[in-house]
Amino acid sequence: MQIDYIIVGHGLASVAVVEHLKKYSKSFLVFSDENPNASSKVAAGLYNPVTGRKMKQTWKATELFPYLEEFYSGLEKSTQGKFLHKKAIYRPFLSLEDQNDWMAKTNRSDHFINATYTVSHFPEYINDEFGGILLNRSGFLDVKEMLECHRSKLISDKQFRNERLDFEKLDIKEDRILYNDIQSKSIIFCDGPLSKNPFFDWLPTAPVKGEILHIKTEKPLPNEVIFNRGVFLVKSPKHDYYRVGATYEWNNLDYEPTEKARKQLTDKLDDLLNIKYEVLEQVAGIRPASKDRRPLIGNHPELKNVFIFNGLGTKGVSLAPFFANEFVESIINLKKLNDEVNINRYYPLYSS
Ligand SMILES: Cc1cc2nc3c(=O)[nH]c(=O)nc-3n(C[C@H](O)[C@H](O)[C@H](O)COP(=O)(O)OP(=O)(O)OC[C@H]3O[C@@H](n4cnc5c(N)ncnc54)[C@H](O)[C@@H]3O)c2cc1C
Numbered sequence: 001m002q003i004d005y006i007i008v009g010h011g012l013a014s015v016a017v018v019e020h021l022k023k024y025s026k027s028f029l030v031f032s033d034e035n036p037n038a039s040s041k042v043a044a045g046l047y048n049p050v051t052g053r054k055m056k057q058t059w060k061a062t063e064l065f066p067y068l069e070e071f072y073s074g075l076e077k078s079t080q081g082k083f084l085h086k087k088a089i090y091r092p093f094l095s096l097e098d099q100n101d102w103m104a105k106t107n108r109s110d111h112f113i114n115a116t117y118t119v120s121h122f123p124e125y126i127n128d129e130f131g132g133i134l135l136n137r138s139g140f141l142d143v144k145e146m147l148e149c150h151r152s153k154l155i156s157d158k159q160f161r162n163e164r165l166d167f168e169k170l171d172i173k174e175d176r177i178l179y180n181d182i183q184s185k186s187i188i189f190c191d192g193p194l195s196k197n198p199f200f201d202w203l204p205t206a207p208v209k210g211e212i213l214h215i216k217t218e219k220p221l222p223n224e225v226i227f228n229r230g231v232f233l234v235k236s237p238k239h240d241y242y243r244v245g246a247t248y249e250w251n252n253l254d255y256e257p258t259e260k261a262r263k264q265l266t267d268k269l270d271d272l273l274n275i276k277y278e279v280l281e282q283v284a285g286i287r288p289a290s291k292d293r294r295p296l297i298g299n300h301p302e303l304k305n306v307f308i309f310n311g312l313g314t315k316g317v318s319l320a321p322f323f324a325n326e327f328v329e330s331i332i333n334l335k336k337l338n339d340e341v342n343i344n345r346y347y348p349l350y351s352s
Helices: 012-023 061-079 096-105 143-156 259-272 316-332 343-349
Strands: 002-008 028-031 084-086 088-092 113-117 132-135 139-141 177-179 182-189 208-217 225-229 231-235 242-245 277-287 296-299 306-310
Touching: 002 012, 012 028, 012 061, 012 143, 012 306, 012 316, 061 084, 061 143, 061 316, 208 259, 225 259, 231 259, 242 259, 259 277, 296 316, 296 343, 306 316
Parallel strands: 002 028, 002 182, 088 225, 182 306
Antiparallel strands: 084 139, 088 132, 113 132, 177 182, 208 242, 208 277, 225 231, 231 242, 296 306
């Protein structure tokens, strides 16, 4: 079999890269070992242009957010799936001071803000006595559903192999790559965290474990918004539970749910919700983050046909589409890749 690209992994990164390769009619084959704890399978899929205690616009929000909605809507059409859920995020103010700080800022022309409230807006469900802020251009991607739809399409187009790619069997020559029965021009690693990739083990990664609870509330929460303060509550579109998350843990990088994370999440939930709930399940995953919190994208320092698209960290849903477009344009049209994401910033760390 002769192809243009071998793609390793099938998560948010791979889907975005593959879809942009298709635009240029490139041939490819995706290998994925289908780890049930893969970051993309565990993620709640929230996208939110304004984050943190200080409610700051996220990096490159004005470019990333319009692009992600266009990208995933297009993918829904081509896979006949439904996984993009555009929804306003409601973030209650923490205190009168928080409210005042925010009201002082709202005369700025910020198109991510839908409305601000100075009195409680959802008193039947949450503690929001100081009101809150409603954000635009936010929502969630049902990542698991998106991956299933995408995978089915790849299988029917004979572009998917449900197997782990064995690094040792790769034979990388200057003008081609050989792997079992396949001859490919190039290879792109979209293999997420902890994959022990020998080609890119010199990159400064900083994987972060995250845990999420699945809970059932005594009555359904309003469907038009996602509550988010300290924790987010995202309704599973197909099932009768909410995803609540997430925690951050830089040590103990395993897939085991912990008591510590459960307590952190339930403490925050108790602070936010004023209705009863029951914890149904707890899941853990590991985010592929980098030391400087920017994606790790680009070409191997010596092997001109070996590439990486990784390091999406906590924001895979919003980063993947925009940077996959930039990445694919850089390898096909030789356009310059954004310096902040290009792994050439770390070339001095590489020794052959
Ligand atoms: C608890 C938690 C909550 C999160 N919530 C959000 C959120 O709300 N919003 C958001 O934007 N992001 C969120 N994230 C982050 C997001 O999940 C990641 O940024 C994203 O999933 C990374 O995608 P990826 O494709 O790079 O990696 P992965 O999803 O890890 O995919 C890589 C795939 O490659 C496969 N693979 C690895 N090596 C090989 C090999 N040799 N051969 C074959 N296959 C291989 C793996 O099995 C895996 O399936 C969350 C993450 C966690 C853990």
